[in-house]
Amino acid sequence: MSAYSELMDKMKEIDLIEQIGGLLSWDQEVMMPPNASTLRAEQLAWLSSSGHLKMTDLRIGELLMELENNEKLNEVQSGNLRLIRKSYDKATKLPTKFVIEMAKHRSKSMVTWTEARAKNDFSIFRDDLKKMIDLVRQEADYLGYEELRYDALLDNYESGLTVSRLDPLFTNLRESVAPLIKSVMDSGKRPIMEWVERSTWIQQGQEFLSQKVSESIGFNFDAGRRDASTHPFCGGPNPDDVRWTTRYSATEPFGSLYGSMHETGHGLYEQGRPRALDFQPAGKANGLGIHESQSRLWENQIGRSLAFCEWSLPLWAESFPDNMIDVTPEDLWRSVNLIEPSLIRVEADEATYNLHIMIRYEIEKMLISGDIEVDDLPKVWNNMYEEFLGVIPPNDTLGVLQDVHWSMGAFGYFPTYTLGNLYSAQLLTTARKDLGDLESQIKEGDFLPLLDWMRENIHSRGSILEPALLIEEATGSPPSSDEFIDYLKNKIKDLYEI
Amino acid sequence: MSAYSELMDKMKEIDLIEQIGGLLSWDQEVMMPPNASTLRAEQLAWLSSSGHLKMTDLRIGELLMELENNEKLNEVQSGNLRLIRKSYDKATKLPTKFVIEMAKHRSKSMVTWTEARAKNDFSIFRDDLKKMIDLVRQEADYLGYEELRYDALLDNYESGLTVSRLDPLFTNLRESVAPLIKSVMDSGKRPIMEWVERSTWIQQGQEFLSQKVSESIGFNFDAGRRDASTHPFCGGPNPDDVRWTTRYSATEPFGSLYGSMHETGHGLYEQGRPRALDFQPAGKANGLGIHESQSRLWENQIGRSLAFCEWSLPLWAESFPDNMIDVTPEDLWRSVNLIEPSLIRVEADEATYNLHIMIRYEIEKMLISGDIEVDDLPKVWNNMYEEFLGVIPPNDTLGVLQDVHWSMGAFGYFPTYTLGNLYSAQLLTTARKDLGDLESQIKEGDFLPLLDWMRENIHSRGSILEPALLIEEATGSPPSSDEFIDYLKNKIKDLYEI
Numbered sequence: 001m002s003a004y005s006e007l008m009d010k011m012k013e014i015d016l017i018e019q020i021g022g023l024l025s026w027d028q029e030v031m032m033p034p035n036a037s038t039l040r041a042e043q044l045a046w047l048s049s050s051g052h053l054k055m056t057d058l059r060i061g062e063l064l065m066e067l068e069n070n071e072k073l074n075e076v077q078s079g080n081l082r083l084i085r086k087s088y089d090k091a092t093k094l095p096t097k098f099v100i101e102m103a104k105h106r107s108k109s110m111v112t113w114t115e116a117r118a119k120n121d122f123s124i125f126r127d128d129l130k131k132m133i134d135l136v137r138q139e140a141d142y143l144g145y146e147e148l149r150y151d152a153l154l155d156n157y158e159s160g161l162t163v164s165r166l167d168p169l170f171t172n173l174r175e176s177v178a179p180l181i182k183s184v185m186d187s188g189k190r191p192i193m194e195w196v197e198r199s200t201w202i203q204q205g206q207e208f209l210s211q212k213v214s215e216s217i218g219f220n221f222d223a224g225r226r227d228a229s230t231h232p233f234c235g236g237p238n239p240d241d242v243r244w245t246t247r248y249s250a251t252e253p254f255g256s257l258y259g260s261m262h263e264t265g266h267g268l269y270e271q272g273r274p275r276a277l278d279f280q281p282a283g284k285a286n287g288l289g290i291h292e293s294q295s296r297l298w299e300n301q302i303g304r305s306l307a308f309c310e311w312s313l314p315l316w317a318e319s320f321p322d323n324m325i326d327v328t329p330e331d332l333w334r335s336v337n338l339i340e341p342s343l344i345r346v347e348a349d350e351a352t353y354n355l356h357i358m359i360r361y362e363i364e365k366m367l368i369s370g371d372i373e374v375d376d377l378p379k380v381w382n383n384m385y386e387e388f389l390g391v392i393p394p395n396d397t398l399g400v401l402q403d404v405h406w407s408m409g410a411f412g413y414f415p416t417y418t419l420g421n422l423y424s425a426q427l428l429t430t431a432r433k434d435l436g437d438l439e440s441q442i443k444e445g446d447f448l449p450l451l452d453w454m455r456e457n458i459h460s461r462g463s464i465l466e467p468a469l470l471i472e473e474a475t476g477s478p479p480s481s482d483e484f485i486d487y488l489k490n491k492i493k494d495l496y497e498i
Numbered sequence: 499m500s501a502y503s504e505l506m507d508k509m510k511e512i513d514l515i516e517q518i519g520g521l522l523s524w525d526q527e528v529m530m531p532p533n534a535s536t537l538r539a540e541q542l543a544w545l546s547s548s549g550h551l552k553m554t555d556l557r558i559g560e561l562l563m564e565l566e567n568n569e570k571l572n573e574v575q576s577g578n579l580r581l582i583r584k585s586y587d588k589a590t591k592l593p594t595k596f597v598i599e600m601a602k603h604r605s606k607s608m609v610t611w612t613e614a615r616a617k618n619d620f621s622i623f624r625d626d627l628k629k630m631i632d633l634v635r636q637e638a639d640y641l642g643y644e645e646l647r648y649d650a651l652l653d654n655y656e657s658g659l660t661v662s663r664l665d666p667l668f669t670n671l672r673e674s675v676a677p678l679i680k681s682v683m684d685s686g687k688r689p690i691m692e693w694v695e696r697s698t699w700i701q702q703g704q705e706f707l708s709q710k711v712s713e714s715i716g717f718n719f720d721a722g723r724r725d726a727s728t729h730p731f732c733g734g735p736n737p738d739d740v741r742w743t744t745r746y747s748a749t750e751p752f753g754s755l756y757g758s759m760h761e762t763g764h765g766l767y768e769q770g771r772p773r774a775l776d777f778q779p780a781g782k783a784n785g786l787g788i789h790e791s792q793s794r795l796w797e798n799q800i801g802r803s804l805a806f807c808e809w810s811l812p813l814w815a816e817s818f819p820d821n822m823i824d825v826t827p828e829d830l831w832r833s834v835n836l837i838e839p840s841l842i843r844v845e846a847d848e849a850t851y852n853l854h855i856m857i858r859y860e861i862e863k864m865l866i867s868g869d870i871e872v873d874d875l876p877k878v879w880n881n882m883y884e885e886f887l888g889v890i891p892p893n894d895t896l897g898v899l900q901d902v903h904w905s906m907g908a909f910g911y912f913p914t915y916t917l918g919n920l921y922s923a924q925l926l927t928t929a930r931k932d933l934g935d936l937e938s939q940i941k942e943g944d945f946l947p948l949l950d951w952m953r954e955n956i957h958s959r960g961s962i963l964e965p966a967l968l969i970e971e972a973t974g975s976p977p978s979s980d981e982f983i984d985y986l987k988n989k990i991k992d993l994y995e996i
Binding site: 013019020024194 | 522
């Protein structure tokens with residue numbers, strides 16, 4: 001099957017280019033001196049155009065045609081062909097002129113967004129956002145869709161995702177979560193945060209705790225690194241070189257720890273990829289929803305459980321000898337699970353977080369379809385925050401200007417955050433059945449059985465299947481919001497006795 | 499002149515590939531987790547073959563032919579054409595099969611050299627070294643030469659360098675330096691090192707001192723970084739992103755400081771490149787000899803001067819408050835100038851260092867010409883150490899196995915270290931005349947006039963001229979060893995009163 005080998009050789013070269021780009025991007029955020037940004041952009045642009053040139057090679061189209069009707073393909077080969085077809089079509093459908101225009105406008109509008117946010121002045125960003133929305137609509141039209149234009153954008157971040165799949169999940173979620181949050185607010189109960197607020201949290205202790213927890217849940221530091229950066233992320237070139245970051249605050253210790261667990265979750269997924277499929281599309285991590293399920297699993301489902309707080313308290317005490325006197329596992333557990341409607345998505349708790357996402361999802365649907373236009377945005381945003389969360393942004397910096405995504409043209413991205421939450425609950429529900437007494441394992445710091453379950457059912461499966469099918473294979477059911485709703489109900493019952 | 503623009507566009511792409519390779523190589527030494535080495539090698543191999551493919555593009559040959567007889571070329575354009583012709587010829591003269599065989603054998607023999615050195619067993623390295631010498635002889639034959647085969651290799655590291663140019667410089671040097679060293683030894687005088695040996699040297703203090711000194715002599719940390727690595731080096735992708743490293747020892751503080759000054763010297767040269775010539779061959783730093791002149795200048799000529807010790811003592815005291823009590827500038831100066839024949843090149847002092855180089859130079863000439871063969875090496879090495887330096891290596895690990903260069907096939911490289919010493923003395927002699935009272939400037943920490951002189955006369959000139967012509971332009975004389983010999987004589991007179 002020499003056509004297949006030829007195709008895989010081409011994929012290897014494209015993958016190596018992406019690996020190199022991964023390292024350069026990591027370096028840009030973590031190591032690069034400030035003056036280097038202009039030439040770094042040139043290096044990245046060269047890599048990107050080299051990769052694009054190789055992905056649009058007409059020979060790939062010929063090889064795909066030759067192979068696609070072959071009936072002897074195994075599961076991995078079929079997966080590879082499906083993924084290559086998708087990338088090839090995407091790369092060839094967008095005219096080069098359009099790709100360059102989009103890249104330039106992205107750089108420009110990220111600058112005006114930064115300025116608008118800093119100056120709390122939506123009008124600075126308005127024209128560039130309007131043009132970005134036009135470009136994104138064009139992009140969707142180039143890519144094509146069956147039902148809705150927005151579907152073409154959703155598919156960019158989670159293959160096969162459509163509004164008709166998402167709407168039922170999100171409606172169900174909102175109808176269940178909104179009353180839960182209301183009942184917490186009505187109860188008037190709030191965890192005691194005094195032990196957090198009274199202390200200074202030294203960075204050395206936060207680093208020690210992050211490192212120990214990341215190692216304990218299974219991250220291999222011979223095949224990765226931990227660093228600090230303004231915006232935590234997980235990147236790096238390949239499964240042997242996975243690099244995650246966190247950030248430290250002297251006034252509270254949760255951001256660094258739970259940021260570390262979140263990024264470690266992404267990192268564990270990358271380190272668990274099927275190595276026999278190195279350089280092949282089917283060997284890569286699946287869409288953003290599945291990726292987010294792995295980060296949310298460790299950050300929230302595990303990291304914010306009572307059992308985890310029981311296991312980790314001695315590590316907390318070792319990290320911050322003066323700060324943890326008289327703090328019980330239950331104090332810790334309650335403090336890391338404060339539920340409270342707020343204005344800023346990235347600071348939101350597990351329960352309210354998804355409402356922030358749903359607001360963005362509803363707005364994006366309307367923006368892409370043309371039901372609303374850019375000038376409607378601030379008002380629509382504020383109204384929806386009042387309706388969904390009962391809070392009204394006092395200004396646009398704390399409102400519609402808070403996220404970078406739209407300035408980058410990343411419409412369709414936000415829903416994958418909530419999908420990650422849903423998938424993580426669904427996966428953990430199945431894993432619990434297989435693993436026996438998971439709570440005891442966590443209490444004893446025995447995280448390996450759970451990691452192994454994810455390795456076997458998710459990580460090692462790469463992108464062989466479409467994400468929704470992978471969830472169905474791993475859990476026996478298509479994606480659903482029921483397990484997450486149950487999880488949240490139980491947690492709120494335990495926390496607030498309601 | 500559109501052919502010239504077309505050629506420059508091609509050079510830009512090749513330069514960007516080299517920039518990216520520079521970052522990956524830096525990361526490999528400083529940041530990369532251990533498991534990542536195999537895939538990093540694949541990334542670097544892809545970059546290297548992409549660059550080679552672009553450099554051997556037949557269109558470059560056509561463009562060179564079209565442009566080379568043009569009489570309207572200015573100095574920069576002529577420089578570019580000369581350098582591109584050289585790179586193109588070199589790239590096209592070596593058959594791809596040979597380049598691959600050499601790359602593979604380099605990897606293999608670096609492994610056996612490492613093992614041989616660790617086990618003190620030359621026989622482990624013997625066969626691979628023999629094959630490497632054969633390959634290097636072939637390389638020289640492919641590249642071509644006028645007089646001696648070894649000239650083709652010298653030219654790889656310092657354009658235009660030949661044995662007939664080097665021999666007089668080195669003979670003059672040896673005839674003057676050997677008696678100087680003998681007179682020091684005969685005097686029986688040795689600086690008091692007690693203040694160094696009695697203390698522990700904390701890393702924090704060494705980092706502070708390195709950083710302050712590097713900043714003071716002009717390194718711009720907005721366009722570069724300082725890190726730690728096993729083998730100190732200066733690398734990074736471009737003049738906006740220059741990255742140097744040093745290493746720390748708890749038992750002595752000189753290695754980290756003088757290593758930092760050495761690498762800062764390389765870094766200042768990179769940061770001072772002519773930015774109007776970005777991406778052009780003529781805009782790059784000149785050969786290894788000139789590069790080494792800039793590192794040796796700051797490390798030795800400036801860094802080990804009495805004036806510098808006077809200026810830096812307060813910084814030493816700030817860095818190591820407990821260690822510097824009762825240490826005078828003169829104590830410091832004497833300690834950093836200990837002259838003593840020894841076995842290991844990288845630990846040698848300013849006076850004996852060049853004899854280590856001459857031994858390697860004489861051996862390489864004989865090896866490449868075939869006057870000696872690999873089995874003669876350990877004996878020839880030991881005999882020459884006895885003859886040149888009066889010391890006999892007790893084993894091959896401390897003898898012929900000490901340097902990595904031959905395992906990499908880097909024959910012809912060593913002489914550039916000594917050239918750097920000669921050039922630095924020659925340049926500083928001229929600079930002194932232009933700058934007035936340099937000693938006072940150094941005592942006051944006013945390093946900018948000297949840096950500016952180097953910027954104007956060396957850094958900003960890039961590779962427009964061949965290195966020997968650049969030295970002549972800057973100093974009024976062709977490369978000479980006289981200034982270095984004078985410098986050493988005066989220094990030894992001051993230090994040892996002989």
